[in-house]
Amino acid sequence: MNIAVRYYSRGGNTKKIAEAIAEAVGVEAKTVSEPLSEDVDILFLGSAPYAFDIDDEVKKFISGIHVSVGKVVNFSTSAAVKSTRKYIEKLLAEKQIPIAEEEFSCRGAFAMLHKGRPNESDQKAAAEFARKIIS
Numbered sequence: 532m533n534i535a536v537r538y539y540s541r542g543g544n545t546k547k548i549a550e551a552i553a554e555a556v557g558v559e560a561k562t563v564s565e566p567l568s569e570d571v572d573i574l575f576l577g578s579a580p581y582a583f584d585i586d587d588e589v590k591k592f593i594s595g596i597h598v599s600v601g602k603v604v605n606f607s608t609s610a611a612v613k614s615t616r617k618y619i620e621k622l623l624a625e626k627q628i629p630i631a632e633e634e635f636s637c638r639g640a641f642a643m644l645h646k647g648r649p650n651e652s653d654q655k656a657a658a659e660f661a662r663k664i665i666s
């Protein structure tokens with residue numbers, strides 16, 4: 532099975548989860564500035580909301596996908612919203628790339644909120660989630 536992990540992280544929160552997922556599935560976590568160069572069965576794609584949207588870098592990455600992707604598994608960190616799924620889903624639909632029902636999301640520190648998140652327990656949960664997805 533060919534697996535890839537891509538993420539966008541301004542402050543490092545989503546990066547922590549990306550690295551936990553990547554380690555669990557045995558690949559390297561790369562940023563969305565690195566396009567996919569070969570077909571993948573599963574793409575773990577990480578992002579966070581900023582002012583009710585995802586960063587343009589993530590949008591650019593999705594629109595630039597020119598390989599076959601079996602499915603995208605969304606993961607995200609956020610301060611308030613449940614996840615970034617609604618933003619990602621829409622962009623993937625335009626490319627006819629399936630998105631998995633399952634996703635991983637957890638709180639990410641922002642200003643005075645959620646200090647220390649994602650924490651070790653979030654990272655463990657993300658790793659466990661990823662192992663289940665590929666099993």
Ligand SMILES: Cc1cc2nc3c(=O)[nH]c(=O)nc-3n(C[C@H](O)[C@H](O)[C@H](O)COP(=O)(O)O)c2cc1C
Pocket residue numbers: 539540541542543544545546579580581582583584608609610611612638639640641
């Ligand atoms: C400028 C800015 C805007 C944000 N807007 C939102 C938002 O609209 N909804 C939300 O749930 N979280 C919001 N957050 C919180 C981030 O999504 C959260 O801290 C996330 O973990 C950041 O991930 P990162 O460290 O990987 O960039 C915002 C954070 C920043 C810095």
